[in-house]
Amino acid sequence: MCGIIGYTGESEALSKMTKGLSVLEYRGYDSVGVALQEDGEIKTVKCRGRIGDLEEKLKQSPSHARCAIGHTRWATHGGPSDRNAHPHRVGSTVLVHNGIIENHKQLKERLIDLGVEFSSETDTEVAAALLDLHYQTCNDPVKAIRRAMEELTGSYAFGILFDGAKGEVYAVRSGSPLILAKGKDGYYLASDMTALLPFTNLYYPLKEGEIARLTPTEAKLFDDESKEHAPTWEQTDMTAEAAQKDGFAHFMLKEIFEEAKAVENALASRVDENGLPDFAQDGIDAAFWKRIRNIQIVACGSAMHAGLIGARLIEDYAAIPTSVYIASEYRYHPPVTGEGTLVIVVSQSGETADSLAALRYAKSVGIPTLGIVNAVGTTIAREADYCIYTYAGPEIAVATTKGYCTQVAVLYLLALHFAKIRQTMSPTRIKGLLDGLRVETPYAIAEMLTQERMQAYRRIAQVFQDRDHAFYIGRGRDYLLSMEGALKLKEISYVHTEAYASGELKHGTISLIEDGTPVIALCTEPSLAEKAENNVHEVESRGAHVIRIYRADCLKKHEADTDTIVLNAKSDIACFFSAMIAVQMIAYEAAVRRGCDIDRPRNLAKSVTVE
Numbered sequence: 001m002c003g004i005i006g007y008t009g010e011s012e013a014l015s016k017m018t019k020g021l022s023v024l025e026y027r028g029y030d031s032v033g034v035a036l037q038e039d040g041e042i043k044t045v046k047c048r049g050r051i052g053d054l055e056e057k058l059k060q061s062p063s064h065a066r067c068a069i070g071h072t073r074w075a076t077h078g079g080p081s082d083r084n085a086h087p088h089r090v091g092s093t094v095l096v097h098n099g100i101i102e103n104h105k106q107l108k109e110r111l112i113d114l115g116v117e118f119s120s121e122t123d124t125e126v127a128a129a130l131l132d133l134h135y136q137t138c139n140d141p142v143k144a145i146r147r148a149m150e151e152l153t154g155s156y157a158f159g160i161l162f163d164g165a166k167g168e169v170y171a172v173r174s175g176s177p178l179i180l181a182k183g184k185d186g187y188y189l190a191s192d193m194t195a196l197l198p199f200t201n202l203y204y205p206l207k208e209g210e211i212a213r214l215t216p217t218e219a220k221l222f223d224d225e226s227k228e229h230a231p232t233w234e235q236t237d238m239t240a241e242a243a244q245k246d247g248f249a250h251f252m253l254k255e256i257f258e259e260a261k262a263v264e265n266a267l268a269s270r271v272d273e274n275g276l277p278d279f280a281q282d283g284i285d286a287a288f289w290k291r292i293r294n295i296q297i298v299a300c301g302s303a304m305h306a307g308l309i310g311a312r313l314i315e316d317y318a319a320i321p322t323s324v325y326i327a328s329e330y331r332y333h334p335p336v337t338g339e340g341t342l343v344i345v346v347s348q349s350g351e352t353a354d355s356l357a358a359l360r361y362a363k364s365v366g367i368p369t370l371g372i373v374n375a376v377g378t379t380i381a382r383e384a385d386y387c388i389y390t391y392a393g394p395e396i397a398v399a400t401t402k403g404y405c406t407q408v409a410v411l412y413l414l415a416l417h418f419a420k421i422r423q424t425m426s427p428t429r430i431k432g433l434l435d436g437l438r439v440e441t442p443y444a445i446a447e448m449l450t451q452e453r454m455q456a457y458r459r460i461a462q463v464f465q466d467r468d469h470a471f472y473i474g475r476g477r478d479y480l481l482s483m484e485g486a487l488k489l490k491e492i493s494y495v496h497t498e499a500y501a502s503g504e505l506k507h508g509t510i511s512l513i514e515d516g517t518p519v520i521a522l523c524t525e526p527s528l529a530e531k532a533e534n535n536v537h538e539v540e541s542r543g544a545h546v547i548r549i550y551r552a553d554c555l556k557k558h559e560a561d562t563d564t565i566v567l568n569a570k571s572d573i574a575c576f577f578s579a580m581i582a583v584q585m586i587a588y589e590a591a592v593r594r595g596c597d598i599d600r601p602r603n604l605a606k607s608v609t610v611e
């Protein structure tokens with residue numbers, strides 16, 4: 001996600017901006033900029049690239065400003081570029097933003113009709129134009145912000161400078177975090193406390209809908225009746241490292257806790273007023289979808305595991321033949337391809353060399369390509385004919401969690417979209433299935449992360465303290481999720497884990513089951529529960545230590561014991577994501593017990609840019 005910082009006071013502002021933005025680099029970004037107010041004049045300097053590139057640019061125009069805002073951008077709407085970088089100036093208003101303005105298209109059309117000219121592809125510039133429209137009318141920053149808020153939908157944290165408001169920094173938030181701080185030499189704002197720790201430890205988390213005005217000598221808050229009051233400053237003893245993790249022990253854990261929000265972001269602006277899937281905002285025309293007769297999903301690792309789920313969903317819901325290929329194998333034995341083939345490349349980083357090579361192969365033989373990517377503006381995103389971003393935000397931990405989660409969410413939405421286009425399901429059924437993702441899943445994910453659940457994961461993970469071999473088993477979709485569960489356990493706790501179709505184990509591999517072998521059994525499909533449970537008994541009777549992750553109504557014959565995680569979600573998709581949280585958390589707790597480097601496992605890289 002983007003990083004925001006602001007300052008006004010008696011000291012020079014620019015060095016505070018670059019230092020604070022450097023601390024925010026961990027959030028991931030692809031462009032950076034500052035707005036510096038000096039003698040009432042606001043100068044904006046910004047560029048695609050790193051903070052060092054910005055500092056080079058700033059050397060050409062030294063500044064002694066004591067009032068400034070700064071921003072590191074993690075591109076969402078509009079790829080990384082100089083003109084899409086923040087801050088954005090429209091008229092007398094200069095804005096930095098973290099979040100997604102969901103109604104930016106409608107607002108932009110109205111503002112263009114009013115004569116506003118836009119220079120970027122961003123939703124932020126639209127917000128700046130709306131703020132300026134009101135500022136020009138009422139010439140009062142607080143009123144202008146309040147009026148703009150009434151028209152904005154989506155998530156935002158704003159840092160704002162206005163011409164004519166000398167030495168004043170304004171801030172407001174709705175759905176994205178924003179922190180105010182009080183230093184010895186003035187007042188600050190930032191996306192998170194990390195950026196402000198170098199200057200002060202007195203902070204105030206801005207409340208939803210509260211408008212703040214910072215001047216060199218005071219901070220004022222305006223509630224929704226524009227009643228003025230002062231912040232109640234709190235003191236923190238947080239370290240910068242802890243602040244980057246928002247108080248979580250590891251980035252992986254923090255990112256697991258971000259998954260519910262990530263699913264919401266992945267769906268934002270992609271569900272129409274009838275509750276049906278709609279990818280119009282991704283710039284993909286309806287004719288493109290209608291031509292598709294078969295699909296090849298190509299990816300690596302967890303992205304490939306997400307692809308397996310996606311393939312199952314597309315075939316089940318839209319009856320389009322869909323196969324999944326390991327990217328590093330794809331071009332050495334390319335599948336037979338007919339008319340109407342679509343290649344979908346799934347990639348969190350958008351830079352995985354194997355996946356990029358497969359994409360380039362598909363394009364070289366004239367197959368239309370679609371990227372499902374998290375990192376905006378990356379090579380796969382740019383080279384695919386079309387791209388659907390997952391909007392999970394920057395993923396710092398090497399082991400993907402929210403990246404995988406949003407890949408599945410987007411593929412689920414895509415499967416329902418194909419079903420709508422091909423009318424293989426009624427709109428009512430499609431809406432019902434989509435509500436399972438949009439409405440129930442965020443709550444189901446949150447329910448899997450309660451303190452009680454965390455204690456269960458910690459207790460269950462004890463078995464891995466001194467076990468180096470384990471199995472995941474499941475049938476149907478559970479077998480596909482087992483693959484992801486096994487990979488998580490392997491890559492962060494170094495437990496050698498194999499995922500097996502439950503019914504296949506007895507055809508040989510069951511010989512490896514011995515006393516105490518951990519076997520994690522997934523069962524979320526009631527129609528398969530009886531056979532799945534029989535397979536569990538086959539390993540249990542040979543001494544396996546069985547951990548069940550079962551949907552409540554799959555527990556027919558088995559009484560839940562301390563090694564059973566009961567999933568309470570009602571819809572299939574919410575149940576899937578509940579089980580996903582359980583497999584991610586068991587891997588996490590196993591790695592904690594085994595003292596592994598959870599965010600940076602040995603031998604692994606976040607993005608594998610070699611073939």
Ligand code: AGP
Nearest residue numbers: 301302303347348349352399400
């Ligand atoms: C997942 O935890 C791994 N880090 C790895 O399997 C990853 O999913 C794979 O390398 C693909 O990466 P990508 O999604 O960035 O293309």
